[in-house]
Amino acid sequence: xxxxxxAQLWAxxxxxxxxxxxxxIGGTFSxxxxxxxxxxxxxxxxxxxxxxxxxYWTGSAWVGLLCGLIMGGLLSxxxxxxxxxxxxxxxxxxxxxxxxxxxLTAFLLDTIFGFGGTPPQTPQLPTLSIPVLSSIPxxxxxxxxxxxxxxxxxxxVVLSHWFLFHTRIGxxxxxxxENPLAADTAGLNVWRLRYAGVIIGGVLSALxxxxxxxxxxxxxxxxxxxxxxxxxxxxxxxxxxTPLGSFAASLLFGFAxxxxxxxxxxxxxxxxxxxxxYLLTILALAGLVGRSKAPAADGIPYNPxx
Amino acid sequence: MRIQMVASAAAVLTFxxxxxxxxxxxxxxxxxxxxxxxxxxxxxxxxxxxxxxxxLNDHGFNFLSNQGLQQAVxxxxxxxxxVQSQSANDYVPNLQRFARQGYNVVIAVGFxxxxxxxxxxxxxxNTKFLIIDDPIQGIPNVTSAIFNTEQCGYLVGAMAGLLxxxxxxxxxxxxxxxxxxxxQAIPPVTSYIAGFQQGVAKTDPGATxxxxxxxxxxxxxxxxxxxxxxxxxxxxxxxQVAGGTGVGVIxxxxxxxxxxxxxxxxxxxxxxxxxxxxxxxxxxxxxxDVIKQAVxxxxxxxIQYFDLKxxxxxxxxxxxxxxxxxxxxxxxxxxxxxxGTITVSPNMK
Numbered sequence: 001x002x003x004x005x006x007a008q009l010w011a012x013x014x015x016x017x018x019x020x021x022x023x024x025i026g027g028t029f030s031x032x033x034x035x036x037x038x039x040x041x042x043x044x045x046x047x048x049x050x051x052x053x054x055x056y057w058t059g060s061a062w063v064g065l066l067c068g069l070i071m072g073g074l075l076s077x078x079x080x081x082x083x084x085x086x087x088x089x090x091x092x093x094x095x096x097x098x099x100x101x102x103x104l105t106a107f108l109l110d111t112i113f114g115f116g117g118t119p120p121q122t123p124q125l126p127t128l129s130i131p132v133l134s135s136i137p138x139x140x141x142x143x144x145x146x147x148x149x150x151x152x153x154x155x156x157v158v159l160s161h162w163f164l165f166h167t168r169i170g171x172x173x174x175x176x177x178e179n180p181l182a183a184d185t186a187g188l189n190v191w192r193l194r195y196a197g198v199i200i201g202g203v204l205s206a207l208x209x210x211x212x213x214x215x216x217x218x219x220x221x222x223x224x225x226x227x228x229x230x231x232x233x234x235x236x237x238x239x240x241x242t243p244l245g246s247f248a249a250s251l252l253f254g255f256a257x258x259x260x261x262x263x264x265x266x267x268x269x270x271x272x273x274x275x276x277x278y279l280l281t282i283l284a285l286a287g288l289v290g291r292s293k294a295p296a297a298d299g300i301p302y303n304p305x306x
Numbered sequence: 307m308r309i310q311m312v313a314s315a316a317a318v319l320t321f322x323x324x325x326x327x328x329x330x331x332x333x334x335x336x337x338x339x340x341x342x343x344x345x346x347x348x349x350x351x352x353x354x355x356x357x358x359x360x361x362l363n364d365h366g367f368n369f370l371s372n373q374g375l376q377q378a379v380x381x382x383x384x385x386x387x388x389v390q391s392q393s394a395n396d397y398v399p400n401l402q403r404f405a406r407q408g409y410n411v412v413i414a415v416g417f418x419x420x421x422x423x424x425x426x427x428x429x430x431x432n433t434k435f436l437i438i439d440d441p442i443q444g445i446p447n448v449t450s451a452i453f454n455t456e457q458c459g460y461l462v463g464a465m466a467g468l469l470x471x472x473x474x475x476x477x478x479x480x481x482x483x484x485x486x487x488x489x490q491a492i493p494p495v496t497s498y499i500a501g502f503q504q505g506v507a508k509t510d511p512g513a514t515x516x517x518x519x520x521x522x523x524x525x526x527x528x529x530x531x532x533x534x535x536x537x538x539x540x541x542x543x544x545x546q547v548a549g550g551t552g553v554g555v556i557x558x559x560x561x562x563x564x565x566x567x568x569x570x571x572x573x574x575x576x577x578x579x580x581x582x583x584x585x586x587x588x589x590x591x592x593x594x595d596v597i598k599q600a601v602x603x604x605x606x607x608x609i610q611y612f613d614l615k616x617x618x619x620x621x622x623x624x625x626x627x628x629x630x631x632x633x634x635x636x637x638x639x640x641x642x643x644x645x646g647t648i649t650v651s652p653n654m655k
Contacts, residue, residue, distance in 0.1 A: 006538070007538075008534060008535050008538035008539075009535075011534070012531045012534065012535060015531060016527070016528075016531060019527065106361070106363075109363060110362065110363060115362040115363045115369050115372065116363075116365075116369070117363055117365060117553070120575060120576045120577065127561070212526070212527050216526075216527050216530050216531075216554070216557070217526050217527065217530060217553070217554055217557050218557065219526065219553055219557070221363070221524055221526055221550045221553065222361060222363055222524065222550075223524055224524060224525070224526055224527070224550070226522060226524060226525045226527075226528070257528070257531070258531065258535075261518060261528075261531060261532050261535050262535060264518045264519065265516060265517075265518070270491065270518070270519040270521060271491075271521060274521040
């Protein structure tokens with residue numbers, strides 16, 4: 001039982017929740033405005049790769065972070081254009097983006113850095129301890145030596161919840177995801193709001209990718225996201241398309257991963273424990289937490305018929 | 307696979323402007339899948355290499371085998387070509403393609419290609435096949451390279467045990483504990499770990515070795531978290547046998563100011579202060595050797611063992627922080643393994 005009182009378990013939980021929570025919140029932004037987004041995995045890879053590449057080229061992890069976000073934003077803008085303007089099937093499109101990004105980043109890694117991987121001297125984003133909070137006995141581990149992006153994520157969780165549910169623009173974004181015709185009639189620009197939702201989502205997903213490559217590490221590897229973009233999708237649905245819910249679900253998945261690691265030396269098969277996060281995903285999607293309902297117009301392209 | 311490559315190529319054209327806009331010369335000296343490699347070939351001897359799904363940037367045997375091939379291209383003047391398998395379904399067609407094109411030697415990297423080689427090799431008796439990490443006997447045109455990695459695992463384990471017992475390295479804690487992070491519990495991984503456990507038991511019998519598996523060879527973030535949990539439990543020297551996942555282990559050891567031991571390749575370059583040494587598996591030299599045998603008409607079919615005795619496995623760069631007396635004791639153990647006084651079992655406890 002001393003496993004649960006081990007501070008490192010909780011630090012790992014938070015650390016493993018970040019690369020799920022950021023794309024999950026990103027997906028929430030996109031889907032709340034009515035665009036189904038399963039492209040988080042690919043956009044994360046873009047952010048992760050270009051974050052490392054620019055961090056190495058410029059010698060500054062912060063510039064790397066910025067460029068990673070820009071590249072993720074660019075790719076999601078392409079996705080948005082095809083999904084909104086061309087009214088392409090959003091699931092097929094999202095899948096195409098994922099496959100494209102996986103191929104592109106692998107190809108660029110080989111051509112630019114060679115088969116030996118990204119250079120080990122690539123600058124990494126700093127880790128921080130929050131002075132007062134880190135000395136609290138139990139919760140302190142959350143705030144000790146965590147990547148700076150962990151704190152950024154905590155701020156984003158709160159900010160995005162406030163933005164979506166307590167501001168006028170947030171209300172407008174949600175309205176085009178529920179009933180775009182009514183929103184259009186009321187004088188809102190449906191397309192523009194959807195572009196905003198998808199691109200904000202893309203930038204947040206890319207931030208999740210940068211966290212993997214520059215937050216905990218300083219290197220990129222082929223497919224280093226390892227399906228986290230898809231688990232984020234589950235976290236978003238589990239969290240009922242809200243930022244706070246997505247964060248809570250991500251914490252649960254992070255906990256499953258951390259617990260899986262900790263339990264390995266207690267006679268339980270590593271293969272079984274590796275299933276834990278995915279088992280939770282299935283349970284989540286099977287409606288364990290009650291029905292979660294997608295925004296009414298989610299996935300339906302809107303044609304203003306001008 | 308092909309669509310992916312076309313898409314990538316198209317993307318590079320568009321992104322090319324952005325990249326060059328950065329104004330930094332990227333090193334483009336590596337060769338891509340499917341291209342023939344190197345300078346003007348001196349002979350018509352052709353060698354094809356088929357990777358398993360790990361691909362050339364697996365930080366492991368695919369990467370090293372390609373190194374060996376490139377060395378053969380430079381030194382023996384053979385023509386080399388590489389194709390990376392995207393899925394297990396590609397193994398047979400990839401091997402057949404090289405054989406049909408009249409390649410003299412085809413290299414299959416990894417025990418996952420066992421069935422594919424057994425199927426393809428008898429169809430092309432004039433082509434010679436080399437398979438890495440998998441014992442195949444009884445097919446005249448197939449040779450297998452098997453590495454006794456438990457031996458180098460033993461040596462790094464013995465070194466870690468000695469250092470842990472002395473406790474003199476800066477950063478070592480008082481707890482007598484070592485950590486291992488494995489990729490998957492499969493023989494090429496567990497043989498290293500088995501050797502490590504026996505090596506530690508020899509030099510520091512009281513030590514605990516905490517072994518955890520990531521179940522992935524490409525999840526660096528997970529590797530980093532596993533390492534941090536082991537470090538938190540008190541492990542201060544971590545041996546990673548986890549391919550790409552291991553890069554995360556080394557990174558975590560570096561940021562927590564403890565030590566790590568590399569695997570497969572000499573990984574000292576990843577973190578010169580952190581890496582004590584690496585348990586090296588000479589896939590590069592063995593690939594080169596077998597190509598050389600074929601070029602010189604000295605081809606041997608059946609299993610070829612690569613161990614400490616013929617430098618098929620060994621230690622990588624040793625960190626200067628490791629005291630001379632420790633290095634000397636490890637060298638003595640290596641001698642004892644070579645002359646058979648010590649036998650190391652490839653099976654984990």
